[in-house]
Amino acid sequence: MIEIGHLSKTYDLNKAQVHAVNDVSLRIEKGEVYGVIGYSGAGKSTLVRCINFLEKPQAGTIHIDGFGTVYAGKQGLQLEKDGKQAQLKEKDLRQLRRSIGMIFQHFNLLDRSTVFDNVAYPLRYRHLSKKQIEERVDHLLELVNLSEKKNAYPSQLSGGQKQRVAIARALADEPDVLLCDEATSALDPDATESILALLKQLNKELGLTLVVITHEMAVIKEIADKVAVMENGKIVEEGSVYDIFASPKQPITRKFVESSSGLNKIGTLLQHQDSIDLSSPDSKLVKLVFTRESVGDALISQISRDYNVDVSIVLANVDLVEESALGAIIANIKGTKENVENALAYLESRSVRVEGVKA
Ligand SMILES: Nc1ncnc2c1ncn2[C@@H]1O[C@H](COP(=O)(O)OP(=O)(O)OP(=O)(O)O)[C@@H](O)[C@H]1O
Ligand SMILES: [Mg+2]
Numbered sequence: 001m002i003e004i005g006h007l008s009k010t011y012d013l014n015k016a017q018v019h020a021v022n023d024v025s026l027r028i029e030k031g032e033v034y035g036v037i038g039y040s041g042a043g044k045s046t047l048v049r050c051i052n053f054l055e056k057p058q059a060g061t062i063h064i065d066g067f068g069t070v071y072a073g074k075q076g077l078q079l080e081k082d083g084k085q086a087q088l089k090e091k092d093l094r095q096l097r098r099s100i101g102m103i104f105q106h107f108n109l110l111d112r113s114t115v116f117d118n119v120a121y122p123l124r125y126r127h128l129s130k131k132q133i134e135e136r137v138d139h140l141l142e143l144v145n146l147s148e149k150k151n152a153y154p155s156q157l158s159g160g161q162k163q164r165v166a167i168a169r170a171l172a173d174e175p176d177v178l179l180c181d182e183a184t185s186a187l188d189p190d191a192t193e194s195i196l197a198l199l200k201q202l203n204k205e206l207g208l209t210l211v212v213i214t215h216e217m218a219v220i221k222e223i224a225d226k227v228a229v230m231e232n233g234k235i236v237e238e239g240s241v242y243d244i245f246a247s248p249k250q251p252i253t254r255k256f257v258e259s260s261s262g263l264n265k266i267g268t269l270l271q272h273q274d275s276i277d278l279s280s281p282d283s284k285l286v287k288l289v290f291t292r293e294s295v296g297d298a299l300i301s302q303i304s305r306d307y308n309v310d311v312s313i314v315l316a317n318v319d320l321v322e323e324s325a326l327g328a329i330i331a332n333i334k335g336t337k338e339n340v341e342n343a344l345a346y347l348e349s350r351s352v353r354v355e356g357v358k359a
Helices: 044-051 090-099 115-123 130-143 159-171 189-206 217-223 241-246 251-259 262-272 299-307 337-349
Strands: 002-013 016-028 033-038 059-064 068-073 076-081 084-087 100-104 177-181 209-214 226-231 234-240 283-290 310-321 324-334 352-356
Touching: 002 044, 016 044, 016 226, 016 234, 033 044, 033 189, 033 217, 044 059, 044 177, 044 209, 090 100, 100 159, 115 130, 115 159, 130 159, 159 177, 159 189, 177 189, 189 209, 189 217, 209 217, 217 241, 217 251, 226 241, 226 251, 234 241, 234 251, 241 251, 241 310, 241 324, 251 262, 262 310, 262 324, 283 337, 299 310, 299 337, 324 337, 337 352
Parallel strands: 033 209, 033 226, 100 177, 177 209
Antiparallel strands: 002 016, 002 059, 059 068, 068 076, 076 084, 226 234, 283 324, 283 352, 310 324
């Protein structure tokens, strides 16, 4: 478990101060896939780099199970461990970075070394025989499905293969946690899918805790259990991925959720499509979100019958989030004003989220 309390990191830039991470608190459980999403400059990389102290925060605490609690403050970084407190030393950092691996958007491989040597690199300072190193590297390459590229150089690999090497290298020290900073942002959709599948497999099979930084909601949807939304150095919303997708609260979260849904095309559709009859004063264009509680119920045919309304579906989208269905439709509902309102109130009483859509 990693618990961050009131963490802050400020940079001085040309006499101005940039609050890259501003009073952030969060908790990452062991074995969890924890996503952090935000636009460029939100502070995601700085936050994640504070977790392994590649960046030194100026305030706050970071507790890491099995390592201790680090307090950041005026006296620098103090490590509290087994009831004793002392300055955080290089030796402590080396130990910490063995248990927390990291991968990056641009892979950061050694270009002049083979795949084998790249993966073996972190093992050089361990007291291991040549044979032990070879066995370990072979096992890691098998794990990331790259055994046949053992003697290739990074320039001879595709982006997805390079990221596999980076993952194998990050796993060489058998970490408990893997920090992934935009690990799929430089990859095409196929390679992204296969790297996310590999990360998921490592999470399930090795119990590896993953912290996944991204600006794409599709990545969160694919892999994360929990998500934190970051804006201007702060976490503005946090929750289970399903809940965030089903009912985003903050404007920025809504924007992210909409970006990954087919329903965001409604504006364009309305501009170019005259067949949707919105002229009748007794019709209402709404977005209906069906969550775990309501998906699968025959609610649309029920309201047509019971409230005498006609429902024409304009756009629809069904997603699988955290292995549960999440559906949304944009529908034009026609009937008397009273019937339409009663029908919508009924849907809300059956756990359907109803939102008006501006025509
Ligand atoms: N070394 C630095 N010196 C000064 N300012 C910095 C430094 N590193 C980051 N910043 C600033 O801190 C803020 C957060 O940067 P950070 O790299 O954490 O954002 P990010 O969310 O990872 O963005 P991106 O999606 O573009 O990677 C930005 O305003 C950035 O300019
Ligand atoms: Mg970044």
